[in-house]
Amino acid sequence: MNNRALLIFLLVVALVFDCAGVVFWVLFLKQSSKVQKLQKERTVMVTNMAALRSINSGAKAFGLENQNFVSRLDGVLGSYTVAAPLLLDGSKELTLLVYLHGMRATSLEPFIEPKRAPIVQTVQGHYPGLIVLSPSYRANCSWANPSAIADIDQNIHELMMRYPVAKIVLMGTSMGGCSSLAYSYLAADDIKEKIVGVVSSEGAGDWAELFHKTPSSLVQAGMVEGLGGTADAAPALYQERSINTNLNRVKPGTRFALISASEDTIIPPIFQKELEQKLQGHNLPTTFIVVPEKHGVPQAGYYLQGLKFVLEGYEGTQK
Numbered sequence: 001m002n003n004r005a006l007l008i009f010l011l012v013v014a015l016v017f018d019c020a021g022v023v024f025w026v027l028f029l030k031q032s033s034k035v036q037k038l039q040k041e042r043t044v045m046v047t048n049m050a051a052l053r054s055i056n057s058g059a060k061a062f063g064l065e066n067q068n069f070v071s072r073l074d075g076v077l078g079s080y081t082v083a084a085p086l087l088l089d090g091s092k093e094l095t096l097l098v099y100l101h102g103m104r105a106t107s108l109e110p111f112i113e114p115k116r117a118p119i120v121q122t123v124q125g126h127y128p129g130l131i132v133l134s135p136s137y138r139a140n141c142s143w144a145n146p147s148a149i150a151d152i153d154q155n156i157h158e159l160m161m162r163y164p165v166a167k168i169v170l171m172g173t174s175m176g177g178c179s180s181l182a183y184s185y186l187a188a189d190d191i192k193e194k195i196v197g198v199v200s201s202e203g204a205g206d207w208a209e210l211f212h213k214t215p216s217s218l219v220q221a222g223m224v225e226g227l228g229g230t231a232d233a234a235p236a237l238y239q240e241r242s243i244n245t246n247l248n249r250v251k252p253g254t255r256f257a258l259i260s261a262s263e264d265t266i267i268p269p270i271f272q273k274e275l276e277q278k279l280q281g282h283n284l285p286t287t288f289i290v291v292p293e294k295h296g297v298p299q300a301g302y303y304l305q306g307l308k309f310v311l312e313g314y315e316g317t318q319k
Helices: 003-055 119-126 146-162 175-186 207-213 217-227 235-240 269-281 300-318
Strands: 064-070 077-083 094-100 131-135 165-173 195-201 255-261 286-291
Touching: 064 146, 077 146, 094 119, 094 146, 094 175, 119 131, 119 300, 131 146, 146 165, 146 175, 165 175, 165 300, 175 195, 195 300, 207 217, 207 235, 255 269, 255 300, 269 286, 286 300
Parallel strands: 094 131, 094 165, 165 195, 195 255, 255 286
Antiparallel strands: 064 077, 077 131
């Protein structure tokens, strides 16, 4: 082998090793990213659990449980958090409150937020017979994708086997506020039949419009992650989750309480105002609750106000 041929051979070998090195480096970066994401989720969960133990010490923690389950859809391990009723009087007409957390949060959100008086503590203080279910619904930015909907159905069915649930109220904040609106008509038929209302905080009724108009790149990235693409790449999935164009699928008489943060720049009040007009135009009872705050989890009293509108207004229509 002459020197020229030897040099070519060595060059080819070097290129092969360089390509292999690039491939291994890319794989390493992907795995590192996954590990970092898991570590962040674990840190959030540990922090939330510590806050939960601090807030719900002693008797307040009674009846609270975190339940693991295997999804019937694809065998993925999931979890949900449940607060049992504080008071059981033998009634066979119990109400189940299903809370859907915001993006990058966990199922513990309603048990620890807001910090001074968490949502669950406040609503169960007024309705001690209330059961509260907070699903994880496929990680922290699923945006009610089909897998998340299937898991929520499964979680609710499990609770319905344990308790005589007569009514279901949906509640959520931000991503959860949007998802609770979508779930009101995407739920399994037997669940949908029991849904009497939705308390949606900082929600939106048009997901494609939200994707294009929100100034938050984090919201856009979360929607892409949860729904598998942008609003332009997956228009059917975005439209299916937009209640504005699916009002004919909402059960007649379903009551809606819309909580709107007046200083919100992430999901601005215009989205809730537009939704209010759509709901009222479809003869669905609606109340609009203004919160003088920025985007986040508002004070629990606002959620209680919305819950009262849903439950007490619904009871009034049944008499």
